[in-house]
Structure formats: structure tokens, C-alpha cells
Amino acid sequence: MKTKSRDLIWGLIFGIAFGFLLQKGGVTSYDVIIGQLLLKDHTVLKIIFTAVVVGMLGIHLMRRLGWVDFKVKPGSWGKNAIGGLIFGVGFALLGYCPGTIAGAIGNGQLDALIGGLPGILLGSWLLATIYPKIRNGILAKGDFGDLTLPKLLKVNEWLVIIPLSIILVGIMLLL
């Protein structure tokens, strides 16, 4: 099989597994996501924190062994902080994020299919359209490139990974 189509088939397989897990975790539900944003139900944080701890330990170990490369996204304050806050407003109004909305559609949510999906497409299109105007302006404000926490703190990565894992597990025990 050609590399390209093999790549696409793996994408589909991983997506089916991811969607299955999101639905089983309850996060394809508006009620669970809004429950998290209203700080009444911490399912979303428990899933994310567990995924980050398990994922972080594994991928850093695999990188140490030379099995994988990382894909650290470069960023800036103008890009990540402002974009993140705009995203948050949409997250609360819609009650799904770009991944969980796909799961919500699979779960039969028509507000996701008829309302949210066309909205996300329009919002993405709007950003793509104004992109040349903001690319070297606000999106470049406070640029820090592909900085990572170990590079920022100038320490060995495991001196970040281990304490961070303990903190995340600690928060989950308190939630």
C-alpha cells in the first residue's frame, strides 16, 4: 500500500479509538463540559490530567530511546494567550471543543451538527482570511519560538516531568 493511503488509514483508526474513548469518558456531552467550566464536575480535567501524565512519561521515555521526534508548536503571547481566551468564550457558548464536537455529532447531538459545526468552519475561515493582516503583527507579539518548560527553566527534562506528574496527580486527588 502507498505510504500516503497507509497514513490516512492509520489516522482513521486512531480517530475511531479516540472518539470511542471520548464518548466513554462522557466528554462528548455538553452537560459534562459545561459542568467542568462551571466547576461542578471535574471529569474533563481528570481525563486531561491523566492523559498528560501517562502520555508525558511515555513519549519522553520513547524520545530518550530515539523512537520518536517531538512536534513542539512555536508560539507567542499574542498568539496563545489571546487565541486561548477567544477559544474559551466559544468553548463555553458551544459546550464542545473541536475534537469533542466530532464525538458529539457521532452521539446524535444536532446542536453540534447544525449549529456548532458550521460556526467552527466559518470562524476558521474568518481567521484564515484575516491571517495576512495579523501574522506579523499581533500573532508575533511576545514571540518565544518552540520553547519548552525544561529549556525555559534550564533543567533536565525529568526534573520537570516528575514534579509536574506529582502535582497533576495531587490536584486530581483533591478534585
Next chain:
Amino acid sequence: MMSWITETRWSPYVVGAAIGVLSWLTLLISNKPIGCSTTFARGAGMLEKIFRGKRVDQKLYYQEVPPIVDWQFMLVIGIVIGALISALLSGSFRFQVVPDTWFAAFGANRILRIIAGFIGGIFLGFGSRWADGCTSGHGISGTMQLAVSSWISAICFFIGGILAAFFLFSLIA
């Protein structure tokens, strides 16, 4: 013996750990971290192409993010299928327009819910492309790589989301 597969909900810790392992596998097998929001930008470009043809490829954004079906696009389609399978197996599949929490706060009006979802979607699509990632790309895959861009984004997703949700449900509802 297979009753776990028909259960409605799994422990968030089991689901989280499995997503963590899935992140190892996507990086190992496909050389890609899990992410979703770029797909919607590609999809919007494909729709624009229907109306404006090849001129769309000249837009700066689509030179950087070509409107094509790639690995992540298939991942997002897979999510719909995977969630559908899970919902059918547990019997939790149902068509619904107004979710329960929304109903309790804002009533049964379907049009109102769809409009709010549409406007929320605009913010979500715009914000995710502004920040170059979403809850999966930054929130899970980027934070585990210890990327500073992803930690800032993920924290801001939740600061913005919590403030907006409290505003919506405490002041308006």
C-alpha cells in the same frame, strides 16, 4: 465478560490513561501528535474552493495549511465513527438538540440553542486557529511535550471558558 464495552461511562482515569497510551502510538506509528482544529480550517478552505476555485490556494493561510484531506482530517472523521460505535454499544445514542443543562437554564427553544452553538462555534474556530491549536493539540499533545505555547494556550482555554460559562449561567440565565 465483555460488559465493559457496553457500559455507558468509563472511569475518567481509565479513559485518560488510554488517551495517554494512544498519544504514544500516534507519535510512534504516524509521527504525529493528536490534534483536531486544523482540520476545520482545511475544511473551510475546501468549501471556499467550491465557490472561488483555485484562487483559494493563493491565500497565505492556505499556502501554509493546504485545504486537503490529511492524517488529522481522517482522525476527526474517525472520532465521529468511534463515538457513534461507543454510543450504539451502550445504548446511549439519541438525537438531541437542547442539552439538559442548557434546557434547565435557558429553556426548550431549539433555535436559541442552535444560534448560541453557531456563535460559539465561530469563536471556537477563530480562537483555535488564532492560537494554532485546541484542547487536544495544545491541551493534551502539546502540554505533554512540555511546550510553553501549549501550556499558555491550555490555561487560557480554561480561564476564558470558566469566565464565559459563569457569566452565561450566573448573569444571563
